[in-house]
Amino acid sequence: MRDVATSPSATAPLNIVIPMAGNDFERPDGSVKAETPVGKTTLLGATLEARAWWSGAAVPVFVLRDRPASQRYARETLLARYPTARIVWLSEMSGGAAWSAAAGMALVAFPDAPVVVDLCDIMFDCDADIADIFAADANLGGLALTFASRHPQYSYLSLGEDGRMQEAREKVVISDHASAGVYAFRNAAVFHLALAHSLENRARLSHNGLLFVCPMLNGVVAHGFDVRTLPARNVFDVKIADAALAG
Template sequence: MSALNIILLTGRQSEAPHDEGEYPHYLCEYNGKPLIHKLIDNCAVLQPRRMICTFSNHDIARLHLRNMVPQMHPSASVLPVHNITRGAACTALLASEEIDNDDELLILSVSDFLDIELQDVVRAFRESHEDAGVVIFNSLHPRYSFARLDSECRVIEAAEKNPISSNAIAGVYWFKSGSLFVSAAKEMIRKDARVNDNFYIAPALNELVLLQKRIGAYRIEPNQYRPLKTDSQLHAFEAGEMR
């Protein structure tokens, strides 16, 4: 079995830095732990080789994240994002030096909290001999990424912020190798497959479809998916209104 690397994406970098008294959403606390710490704990059961956490350079300096994050887990590290990127795919590609290899890759959004066991997800993809996989739930809201499935519940098309099906992607992407993701994302960018002027991860799956790769889908219930994108959702998280 290959080693596993994980990228935790903290979301699109803001054009305007946080005020000195404000903290980004990934530091919202739950049971005394920042969100990023809880997510790292959830990932630790996978025994990853690396957990690469992306943060703006401004936040790294202001919040001393280089001191904080490695104390959360020995494999956790900080990847600075020095400038505004053109979407999640571009941000993930900043880690190419560490992920463009045969190790498995798991990409997670810090703005999406799932009440599931990640080892069950990864095990399902491995046992089905998938080349890639996504976690899906039922929704038609255009804020999400979407996957169209065939009769065997494999992805045959993906779209960003366009409900081509009711299979919304829950911000979790697994790849049999990091190099598979890197090559697909680069090909997507070469084709200029932008959405709202940004490059997202979901459309990169279409490049794998063209290569006839097997892309699995792990379904969860809608109540197992907790978006953390609005103030009310973050307040509910801090109040302990989720597991």
């Protein structure tokens, strides 16, 4: 499948897809998870805008459910803060974050550039230049940001001695390499190859009947590409912190 692995241009922007159509996005009081206060900003601002690859020139694609709370958030916050943003509206719950991300792929601006799928719910530090990393390795098909954990809340990647990913599982602790919720695919074609693999193997790769993004990396490997990890430092997960305080 090397014919779909064209080298990204050094000057090409990244495609950034942010799925926000999950069942936990809207709260009973009409607020949404992305506007959770974090210091002087919000959860979305503290995650997305802190990424090393974020740029004010980006054309992010947000995927939202077509509901009043999300409509209000898009109108009052998203489009005001990110005027170049594109929004995909879903009329119903999707079959998981992999499907929501796939919906966002319909509006990516640069199909030959790398695609970053960012769940934007975990804060971390990372200074990696994702576009440069793909440009330097013609056989690299995917990247995942990871940190050390064995908490069952996370998805996990197992690595070989050479650092290449061997397997990725959703909410199954198969290693100490927990996903920080950010995944990069070489381009739109590799993303869709990975999605097709998840569909063909959904009995093994689904979780609670849903398809998620992390297990899609198995499809990247299955099509002959390498998947590697990048370290996420100083990780802070609002979900885990809130659960600990509530307990």
